[in-house]
Amino acid sequence: MEFPRTQPVVNEKRLITSVWLDVMRKLVAGVTAGNSGAWVQISRQVLGSDQATVTFSSIPGTYNHLRLVVTGRDIQNAVTAVTTIQFNGTGGSLYDSQWLYGVDTTVAANHSAAQAFGVIGLLPGATSDSPNSRGQIEIFIPDYKDTTFEKTARSSVATAGARVTNLFAYTYVVSWISAAAISQIDLSATNKFKTGSIFTLYGIQ
Secondary structure, three states, X not given: OXXXXXXXXXXXXXXXXXXXXXXXXXXXXXXXXXXXXXXXEEEEEEOOOOEEEEEEOOOOOOOOEEEEEEEXXXXXXXXXXXXEEEEOOOOOOOEEEEEEEXXXXXXXXXXXXXXXXXXXXXXXXXXXXXXXXXXXXXXXXXXXXXXXXXXXXEEEEEXXXXXXXXXXXXXXXXXXXXXXXXXXXXXXXXXXXXXXXXXXXXXXX
16 A cells, blocks of 8 residues: 655645745735834934923824823922823813822822813922933824814823832823814923933824
8 A cells, every 4th residue: 555645745834834924924014014003203302401392293194093102301390290282282171181090009090171281191300319210101192183083192101209119100091172183292391301301203004
């Protein structure tokens, strides 16, 4: 009795390998082309001097969502200092904010309503006993170019006020009572953002 040769099995393995490589090539091509939710840097600002407000203007409407990453400090004479946000240069009473936070073993929440700005983050201040630490704020703005619904933004925050006992973990939500497409973002410090703070805006496909 003659058994089948093993060559077809080898060929089958080669076919599977070839198909797998083709799939991987297409996935990589999709990432390169920006079609798989990849972050695309729109603008990056590294402060050469203390600055009260950082503005991203003429934001292109070619992405689905926006992500804004902040690392830095505020020069306010306090342990921590609030960072606020406005869209399209509008003030009025168009912003509602809600936040949940944990500090040491304390968990609490707070809010503000009908304000001229949204409360979006927290950075170390001048009296923080972690003088070389950077706070970080990561802001997500979904469907920023849509004109059907009002806009929301949410952020996650990590900030060191005092070593061990005052590590701040925050989540913020801001509602902007406007259905306008977002083309400008202004971030403002309580006092001024410290020299060396970095602000990077990404578009998400």
